[in-house]
Amino acid sequence: MSPDAATIVLPTLQQDAPTRRLHALMRPRETTWPLFRATWDGLVARFGDDEIACWVAGMLRLVDVNAGPSCFVAFWSLCATHPADDGIAPLIAAADAGAEICRHAGAPAATAAIAAAPTARRLLGLPAMPRWWQIMENLAREAPESVGTVAKHLIEILTANDVDDFGHFVAAGLKAAAGSKQRRLNFFALQDELARRLIERPAAGVGFAETEAATKAFVTSLWGVPPLLRNLPTDLGQTQQRRVSLAAPLIRMPAFYRGVEGDAARALYKAAAAHAQAHLLFGGPRFPVGTLKPLQLALVTLIEDARVETLAMRQLPGLRRLWAPYHVAQPNGAATAPMLLARLARALFDPAHPDDDGFVGKGRAMFQAAQSRIADPTLSREIGMLLGNDLGQMRVQFNARTYVVEPLYRDDGLGLWDFGDSAPTSKETLELTVSAARTEPTEAPDSRDAPADPNAADDAIARARPVAADPRGTVVARYPEWDQAYGIERPDWTTVREVAARRGDPRTIEHALDQAQMLRNRIAQLVRGVRVGRPVRLKRQFDGHDFDIDAMIDAGISLRMKRDAEPRIFRASAPQHRDLSVLLLIDISQSTRDRLASGASILDVERLAVAVLAEAMDALGDPFCLLAFASNGRDDVQVTAVKSFAEPYRADCIGRLAGLSSGLSTRLGTALRHAGASIAPARTLRKLVIVLTDGEPSDIDTAQTDLVEDARRAAAGLRRRGIDSFGVVLDPGGITAASRIFGRGNTMLVPRVEDLPGQLSGLYFRLARR
């Protein structure tokens, strides 16, 4: 026994079996015993006997799951810093949750979670803690390997989120990874585009995405040249706010200006974009870096900033009001290089601003003297170099690593310089240019190809890098998806990729059509029946090009009988207007490969049905579009355009139809959303989406019930936008799901697949008449 044991304050009244057991278990551990004792003393001094007894029970639970000394130490340190006002309950909850996490994810995970608890308590507040523990426990059950990662990145995740956001974030991570451990780790380590987006979205409020349209219109309106605005990669963890980066002709803007909210953010984006565009309009060719020192680079950039702003304000004097609020440098304070540069920037921007510093005054005088040749970019280099020498002689410290251009709205200046081939900074400039050329940022390459080395991974996030074309097809859109379990719509959850159609032999379809000649004739008859543009004669109209003789005779009789004559005596004609566009969504998932008794596959019959209907729609002149879809997880919903609305229905389209092949799964909701987005711009009164599917929605990474609910919401979304959707189902097993998705009245079952061609066209004529 330790010689100090006699001095421990032991509860005298309630010294029951558990307490004795705990002490007996702890005492032999020589390294941790003093810590335990100190914790025990502290708790006994602050809490009553009953509370202590509960704590002992919690602690024993940790002991029983073999949490290990590091976990105990973490727990005790949590207890030591625990404010007495919070009561003992949070500690017991922590012990319980720690034990539960340990049971599923092991001692290190439990240690990390307990160590992270004070952070969560600080950022979320005490009332949110039970929920936080619950989420962590759930995470330990579902993704044991990720608990430590979440704990490690907790500050970043929680900085601007509440506990519900945290819950959604964790759920999103679990769902997004679709069972892949590596992807989960990448997600929770915030190495995934989606993860970063999720945590920063609520944090920032108004960012580039929200302001882009207005900013672009603003700059266009100023000078008539639409700016090419792009988003800069997120700068998590960087201490300095990134500035706009010019990579002519692109203007790359930060996703957010930290700490700038609402209208202030809108104004800041305008100011920044106007400044950048002024560079592009009034700037000359890029300055060669040559042998210039960093301080000279900074000064030349500063003078050039002032020069283009002067020119811009000559044209549009009101720009001064836009930029002025960001010039806040005061003429007093330490004469450090960054301060002097900020003061010089202000002095050049506002000649009336008082600043009697010699260096600032000299810069101002030189700039004023050069006003007559302000349109000449070389003056920036001249003045900047002279001033750089002066500042160098003043021996003020300039650290090029930490220097950022002030004020906030100005660009980082890198885009003004030609670094040649050798300079170290050129790498970054080059990378920016290369990555800026990618208009559609894709998240997949980051998450999937993330290197094993964590440092390399960090590097990959912080900087953009050239990415090869994705063999899975071009990303054309992202759509939200409904998460039934959490009852929320996850934004930008699914990715639609357009896959170039394979060219098949149109003759196979033409041959099939020839075989179905009877059907074709019947449909041709239907077409003649509802042919477009046939004028309808309207009788007894108030207004028209001619008299309606019957009405006129009636009116004449009335007049002769001295009665009021019916004024509707004209006839008119109006063309009967067919105003309908149709999008046919064709399911080409794996199950359409099944063969029928006749030897043809389901897809073959679908193809014939589509070809017959397309002929009819083409003859009627209704605009229509044929899209085939299949999916391979949320990240890869493949859409093949067989015929777009814009192109005429010709042999190419038939060839593409013949080239369709079966494969993958059916993520119907996303396909419906994409169909909605494709048909929405059509300028017709009625818009109709017909889905041709052989069964229920399914995919590899999500439960079927979720997908059915998602598709139901997608169909409801279409209805809200005035787009009718209709499901044609080939498998009797799929009818329940289809009725749930489209509604019973909007679903048709074709039990004998061979009947599909006739039934589909019949349906079309029925729907088109409604």
Add this chain to the structure above:
Amino acid sequence: MNLDAYRIADEPFYQPTGDEIAIFTAAFSERLPVMLKGPTGCGKTRFVEHMAWRLGKPLITVAAHEDMTASDLAGRFLLDPGGTAWHDGPLTQAVRFGAICYLDEIVEARQDTTVVIHPLTDARRILPLEKRNEIVAAHPDFQLTISYNPGYQSAIKDLKESTKQRFLAIDFGYPAPAVEAAIISREAGTDNALAGLLVAIGERSRNLQGHGLDEGASTRMLIHAGRLVRAGLPLQLAVRSSIVLPITDNPDIRDALSAAIEACLP
């Protein structure tokens, strides 16, 4: 019939921006039909009025609309106590009695309506009224002018090729800044500085044409803004209610345009 009611007594102000007066005068002397093309509010209607006054001819204006039929132009039988009576439409009046007939925004009318003008616009210069079984030969003073805003062009609203090719065209655009400032200062009675500012503001909105706006602010809009200022409104308020609010409903574009206009102001 007397068309005096259609004569223009006082000179309508028109500031020429090119050769349009010479072209129109030549076209009129040959009685060739003319098409005026250009964005809204750039002076097409004012130009026709000015030319009618200058040439001393009556001017019959018809604003075309979607429901306009050929009968609305040519005329129709109406019922009166004695039976049916034929009433000439505005086009027939101009043809019969000699006037300049101006069909404003002709693309608004249905395409089958506009073919009624075809026999009038070639060497025949006649208007067949098949309902009356009559062929009206055009009066020597008759001339047809149409206006047409290419900005509205879409698949459904475009002139038929056979219609287009019957006209000679005069292209109207926004006047050069100095000319436009002079027009604004004359029409709105503002000083030159304010007129110049309004022109700069107009240019900001025209920069957005095709980038959020279908058309930029017309000269007419700028004149309205100037008149509001003359009536005592502060410039910002006048510009907002006469330009920013009417021209777009898109909040982003409104925001951008307001900020750009703000950048023009000293």
